[in-house]
Amino acid sequence: MKKILATITAAVALGGAALVAQNMQINGAGATFPNPIYSKWFSEYNKLHSNVRINYQPIGSGGGIQQVTKETVFFGASDAIMTDDQLKAAQGHLFHFPTVLGAVVPVYNVAGAADLKFTGPLLADIYLGKIAKWNDAAIAKVNPGVKLPTSDITVVHRSDGSGTSFIFTDYLAKVSPEWKTKVGVNASVNWPTGVGGKGNDGVAGLVQQTPGSIGYVELIYALQNKIAYGAVQNAAGEFLKASVAGVTAAAAGAVANMPADFRVSITNAPGKGAYPISSFTWLLLYENPKDKAQAKAMVDFVKWALTDGQKYCEDLGYAKLPDAVVKLEMAQLAKIKIS
């Protein structure tokens, strides 16, 4: 009797093990900004390849970089480019793969001002605290004919570390030398003035509730919450409101000078029609991963995401990658050692 029981248990265990071996689970972690599109991709891909399940934890870009550096997850995701020091700390050579594009927009709550225009230096001065009132001459100059109130500007920024802040401060540093020296670029900075909201939704909520406030959020939040957002002047001098086309144009403008490792910032991109506060978001993959089976599955997924997966972007408010960028990425994908 005992022998029969033992054989049955062994058979079940072996069978279970075999079943588990067929189903692959790949773990990743990182940025919250692309979480909606990544979730869509992982579920759609699982429908096509039912044995591959990708599990993603949106713990923040910083967390993603940390976890992939320590190899506690197979891949990372970040809105912020890894620095040289961070790359050196990794267990091997990490590749950056841009996946989608997003835009950061300046949202505001000013009664009677439906469409405000901002220049880069103007936004920097507001966030530095140098411009304190809405009817300041600098704002009036860029918005002729608009009746601006005399109230104080309440500046709203992110209280938590975030890729959105990284993109925004990266843009401000490019258009304002004072911002670059005084505050700098990071997911979390020493904001000279203002109130901090937690998450994109925290900032959106604060701006909606506080008359006379200005903040910055990802485009999709402004659209979904129907908050007024302003047009920003790009490097070519045009005032543009953020749109999927504008973001794609910003990426295309950067293709000409795309570095081989894709670590490029496309804020304040040159070219007509390019929205200035745009950014890629990246997947971080090792060149020589230890688990070859997972590597092969991941490479196949990224190939799918960069081609078929792009059709899900626009509905969720992200912009597709330009074809030229996808071509370059396929070449980099081929370098990953999958055997």
Added chain:
Amino acid sequence: MKNKDLGFRLGTGVFALVLVLIVGAIGFELFRQSMLSLEKFGFAFWRTQIWDPVGGQFGALPFIWGTLYSSILALAISSPIALGIAVFITDLCPGWLRQPLVFLTELLAAIPSIVYGLWGIFVLVPLIRSLEQSMPDALRALPLFSGPPLGVGMLSAAVILAVMVIPFTSSVSREVLKSVPSAQREGAYALGATRFEAIRAAVFYARTGIIGAVMLGFGRALGETMAVTMVIGNNPKVSASLFAPQYTMAAVLANEFSEAADPLYLSALVEIGLVLFIITLIVNSLSRLLIWSMTGRVTASTEPVAAEAA
């Protein structure tokens, strides 16, 4: 028989020891992880006001100030109210109202902190903003009320903390007041006391327990994270003004920990955790000292203490 007793004593002794070990382990781990920051900043960390992740300069003073200011203010608001609720429930309210009131106050304690935060953003902050806007200019000149009427700020945080702390303080005070021996109240009436004076006698008798309840509320207020971070404005600046947006230790940890990639930054955040841990220990020790100085006993209780001045 003796062996069974020994086993029981050893077993429970082990549980007690494990508790002490866990607290010690937490303190040790916090200390270890913040070594980088401790070495770089030393004690200057406790009095520096700058919090600059980009420049690598970290100081905990704005957070310590914000935590203590909001918690003490919350205590000041909540203690009279909680004590009032406790006194009303035990001494004054009609019998049929007692259970529903008890139920409602304890319901407040069951509401999750994040729900308080959402209520804070959508209901409390606009209320406080209109309160701030209607403040007369003469008062606005005082440093206590200076600054633009944003709504988010120290006052909102203190009010929301007070609301969260009331159920704890009031339920413990109620238990303490209930266990005051009826001889005390009857004795007071026998001596010709009015209703209010009799209640006062009971409260005086139970004062150590009530202080314990207040301290419990204080401990809760010190560590409260989500509700506070949504209404306090998250601005690391030391300010005496009730209207100014400020920051607390728990809030900065919740906000910045997940994105901190730089080792010094992480270490500075863990050091803030260590500072919060130490401050909580100090507050608890001080409350024990206070109780000891009043009664000669270390823990709060309602047993009669001999030779008390009336």
